[in-house]
Amino acid sequence: MITNELFFQKEATKEVVKDAYDALYKEMVTDEVGYYTLPQSDMLLKIEGFIEDYDLEVKGIKNIVVIGIGGSSLGTKAIDTLLSHTPNRNNLNLIFMENVDPIEIDKNLKNLLFEESFFIMISKSGSTIETTSHVKYLIDRYDAPVDSSRFREHFTFVTDRNSPLDDFGREYEVPCFHIPANVGGRFSVLSAVGLLPLTLLGYDTRALLAGANALKESFFDRQEDDLIQKAYYYTTHSKDFPINVLFSYSSAFSAFNDWYVQLWGESLGKIDKTQNHVGMTPVGIVGSIDQHSFLQLLIEGPRDKTVTMIKVKDFQTPLTIPDVHLPKLEKTDFINNHTFNELINAQCDATMQSIKDQGISVDMIEIEKLDAYNVGYMIMYYELLTSLCGYFLGINTYDQPGVELGKVILKEKFAN
Amino acid sequence: MITNELFFQKEATKEVVKDAYDALYKEMVTDEVGYYTLPQSDMLLKIEGFIEDYDLEVKGIKNIVVIGIGGSSLGTKAIDTLLSHTPNRNNLNLIFMENVDPIEIDKNLKNLLFEESFFIMISKSGSTIETTSHVKYLIDRYDAPVDSSRFREHFTFVTDRNSPLDDFGREYEVPCFHIPANVGGRFSVLSAVGLLPLTLLGYDTRALLAGANALKESFFDRQEDDLIQKAYYYTTHSKDFPINVLFSYSSAFSAFNDWYVQLWGESLGKIDKTQNHVGMTPVGIVGSIDQHSFLQLLIEGPRDKTVTMIKVKDFQTPLTIPDVHLPKLEKTDFINNHTFNELINAQCDATMQSIKDQGISVDMIEIEKLDAYNVGYMIMYYELLTSLCGYFLGINTYDQPGVELGKVILKEKFAN
Numbered sequence: 001m002i003t004n005e006l007f008f009q010k011e012a013t014k015e016v017v018k019d020a021y022d023a024l025y026k027e028m029v030t031d032e033v034g035y036y037t038l039p040q041s042d043m044l045l046k047i048e049g050f051i052e053d054y055d056l057e058v059k060g061i062k063n064i065v066v067i068g069i070g071g072s073s074l075g076t077k078a079i080d081t082l083l084s085h086t087p088n089r090n091n092l093n094l095i096f097m098e099n100v101d102p103i104e105i106d107k108n109l110k111n112l113l114f115e116e117s118f119f120i121m122i123s124k125s126g127s128t129i130e131t132t133s134h135v136k137y138l139i140d141r142y143d144a145p146v147d148s149s150r151f152r153e154h155f156t157f158v159t160d161r162n163s164p165l166d167d168f169g170r171e172y173e174v175p176c177f178h179i180p181a182n183v184g185g186r187f188s189v190l191s192a193v194g195l196l197p198l199t200l201l202g203y204d205t206r207a208l209l210a211g212a213n214a215l216k217e218s219f220f221d222r223q224e225d226d227l228i229q230k231a232y233y234y235t236t237h238s239k240d241f242p243i244n245v246l247f248s249y250s251s252a253f254s255a256f257n258d259w260y261v262q263l264w265g266e267s268l269g270k271i272d273k274t275q276n277h278v279g280m281t282p283v284g285i286v287g288s289i290d291q292h293s294f295l296q297l298l299i300e301g302p303r304d305k306t307v308t309m310i311k312v313k314d315f316q317t318p319l320t321i322p323d324v325h326l327p328k329l330e331k332t333d334f335i336n337n338h339t340f341n342e343l344i345n346a347q348c349d350a351t352m353q354s355i356k357d358q359g360i361s362v363d364m365i366e367i368e369k370l371d372a373y374n375v376g377y378m379i380m381y382y383e384l385l386t387s388l389c390g391y392f393l394g395i396n397t398y399d400q401p402g403v404e405l406g407k408v409i410l411k412e413k414f415a416n
Numbered sequence: 417m418i419t420n421e422l423f424f425q426k427e428a429t430k431e432v433v434k435d436a437y438d439a440l441y442k443e444m445v446t447d448e449v450g451y452y453t454l455p456q457s458d459m460l461l462k463i464e465g466f467i468e469d470y471d472l473e474v475k476g477i478k479n480i481v482v483i484g485i486g487g488s489s490l491g492t493k494a495i496d497t498l499l500s501h502t503p504n505r506n507n508l509n510l511i512f513m514e515n516v517d518p519i520e521i522d523k524n525l526k527n528l529l530f531e532e533s534f535f536i537m538i539s540k541s542g543s544t545i546e547t548t549s550h551v552k553y554l555i556d557r558y559d560a561p562v563d564s565s566r567f568r569e570h571f572t573f574v575t576d577r578n579s580p581l582d583d584f585g586r587e588y589e590v591p592c593f594h595i596p597a598n599v600g601g602r603f604s605v606l607s608a609v610g611l612l613p614l615t616l617l618g619y620d621t622r623a624l625l626a627g628a629n630a631l632k633e634s635f636f637d638r639q640e641d642d643l644i645q646k647a648y649y650y651t652t653h654s655k656d657f658p659i660n661v662l663f664s665y666s667s668a669f670s671a672f673n674d675w676y677v678q679l680w681g682e683s684l685g686k687i688d689k690t691q692n693h694v695g696m697t698p699v700g701i702v703g704s705i706d707q708h709s710f711l712q713l714l715i716e717g718p719r720d721k722t723v724t725m726i727k728v729k730d731f732q733t734p735l736t737i738p739d740v741h742l743p744k745l746e747k748t749d750f751i752n753n754h755t756f757n758e759l760i761n762a763q764c765d766a767t768m769q770s771i772k773d774q775g776i777s778v779d780m781i782e783i784e785k786l787d788a789y790n791v792g793y794m795i796m797y798y799e800l801l802t803s804l805c806g807y808f809l810g811i812n813t814y815d816q817p818g819v820e821l822g823k824v825i826l827k828e829k830f831a832n
Contacts, residue, residue, distance in 0.1 A: 069708050071708070099666075099760070102757055133737045133748070135742065164745055172743065252520075262710070278717065278718065293678035296816045296817075300685050305697075317521075318518070324561075326548055332543055344518075354821040
């Protein structure tokens with residue numbers, strides 16, 4: 001169960017709400033945008049079949065290496081970080097090859113045995129420079145040329161159907177999983193991009209999809225109009241509140257925050273039809289840690305932010321602060337005999353109260369517990385919210401034309 | 417060697433520059449603000465003596481556990497993350513107990529043996545609720561009451577002289593290291609707060625202090641007026657550019673970015689003398705990863721940001737992208753036979769160019785290599801820049817009154 005309470009005015013009229021709903025409905029039924037239907041795809045069947053055939057245990061696989069960047073890694077990392085404490089998670093190491101920072105590459109591979117590793121190369125086109133450079137390096141370092149059985153048996157591709165990478169895979173008999181062409185990278189975590197590694201790690205990816213589907217169904221049943229109200233409020237006030245803070249009260253959300261930053265920033269930071277620069281800047285912080293970092297700025301700094309609090313009601317990890325008295329520090333004894341679960345949630349409530357008292361627009365998302373179902377729900381929550389904001393901003397939510405120039409300049413630097 | 421080039425107008429007049437310089441000089445010589453003189457303190461002598469006497473190896477210590485939050489942990493984490501690949505770093509595990517998230521506490525302690533652990537409790541007052549709760553829990557879990565030799569031999573305190581925690585330590589013979597009273601938490605990494613754990617981990621903390629001192633001396637020799645120009649530009653344009661992005665091109669900077677966010681946000685987000693809410697919002701991102709996340713928003717989104725690029729010239733990790741051809745992906749072969757070092761730096765340059773082409777105010781910090789000296793320099797760079805911004809905003813840079821209300825509300829929640 002997840003609830004969301006908005007502590008600001010719902011300003012969208014019935015007509016505005018209906019139009020926004022219709023816009024998303026149209027994106028879905030025309031297949032213009034594919035993420036809505038990912039929870040119903042049969043990709044999991046294919047993945048489960050593959051995993052059964054491949055049999056990691058017999059092959060002695062100990063490491064899942066995801067080679068991908070941005071939308072190809074952030075979602076998987078977010079979900080694994082949210083759920084890594086749950087019993088479903090097996091003991092495989094999950095390693096990401098994202099950055100081309102040589103220090104990071106060296107650290108990642110220092111003790112990695114090729115024979116114990118299963119590599120998933122993820123790229124919609126296949127031409128991402130970071131990803132191809134990593135794969136070239138791996139081929140050379142581990143002596144696994146593309147036409148060898150070593151390569152074929154240890155690599156898998158996740159890519160668009162008929163992309164250059166898909167063609168490569170077909171020709172060299174490398175297993176390929178396809179991302180629907182109408183699903184953009186940052187909306188792709190519920191496709192093979194996330195489902196393949198997450199299923200390999202033991203997670204209940206059926207429950208993940210079920211959670212996402214539940215919110216989607218509920219939204220398209222008109223049970224979630226508050227999502228529309230929230231998006232309307234954020235976008236119509238985006239000049240006054242250009243920064244949207246996600247204040248998640250659990251360290252398990254650290255990578256989810258990063259996923260949110262990409263989803264929000266890259267989807268909404270656009271030039272609109274009238275050539276205006278629009279969008280809002282996402283900031284992800286973690287409570288209670290960032291009470292000691294960012295909270296001062298929220299409370300006393302410029303009034304340019306909205307804040308969403310995320311609270312986990314039941315951490316399912318019952319640890320109590322014992323009735324221990326520290327000499328001279330008796331002032332802190334009010335917390336003795338309470339659980340850490342109570343403490344962090346009381347901190348979340350107290351912080352929200354102190355923010356709300358400043359007249360800052362805030363809302364609270366309460367999650368019953370961290371499990372695959374609720375995480376799927378949260379993924380869909382932010383995807384729908386992003387689509388709605390994009391609709392209200394009058395932009396294309398799903399492209400990223402602004403990053404192309406840098407790629408061209410990069411290539412020129414290496415010409416000749 | 418570190419250089420910083422500003423690609424925007426230097427607008428501060430000679431008089432403005434002189435006045436800002438004088439303000440910081442006065443803070444330093446009157447001892448109103450203590451971080452300026454940390455590089456000259458004799459704390460390292462005390463720490464080195466302690467480490468020699470304590471002899472971790474003989475005691476079988478394998479884990480350094482830092483119990484602290486905000487300014488008590490972020491600086492150490494930043495420096496360890498920047499330098500963990502260097503040969504000085506020994507094999508001790510560094511564990512942070514920061515958040516009161518029970519999942520995180522459970523994960524941290526799951527395989528931790530008390531006998532192999534050295535705990536450093538860091539708090540200026542000693543009354544930080546997260547930190548005391550952690551210590552109480554450790555005492556109970558590991559059966560180490562405050563008056564036991566187990567506690568005395570495995571715990572150390574870092575705190576203000578004559579704070580309640582210092583009194584506790586004196587009475588129970590727990591070793592104490594002192595933070596100067598005029599050094600705030602977020603400016604304290606070059607005090608015992610950072611020096612104790614970092615020296616334990618094998619780092620050349622003398623070089624760290626030398627680097628910080630070099631910039632400080634140079635600044636007070638009037639060789640670094642560009643720092644003043646930058647602060648003046650940021651603060652006088654803070655209404656137009658309320659967001660300052662730090663775009664660091666190396667994953668090693670991820671925790672440094674977090675340290676910067678606290679330093680910047682908590683120091684500058686204030687109510688000024690005329691009751692205005694002032695300050696700028698810090699955002700830390702990592703290249704090349706966040707080219708695939710945040711760059712689109714930078715390029716096409718609202719023009720409300722300044723950007724500082726950080727480039728590491730020599731990663732001292734020579735890895736080459738081999739001359740391997742991936743079938744169908746020949747377009748990426750322009751990078752073959754170049755190093756990852758070249759690639760990530762070319763990406764940094766290309767991204768900066770594409771941002772600059774948009775008319776966005778940008779500057780570039782180039783670091784010769786990641787070593788303790790240069791990291792010390794970077795710490796002092798951001799501390800001085802923060803002080804200068806605080807001066808120009810006309811605020812108290814060193815307090816954090818806005819976080820008190822939440823603490824009061826929290827306590828009320830647990831009052832009977």
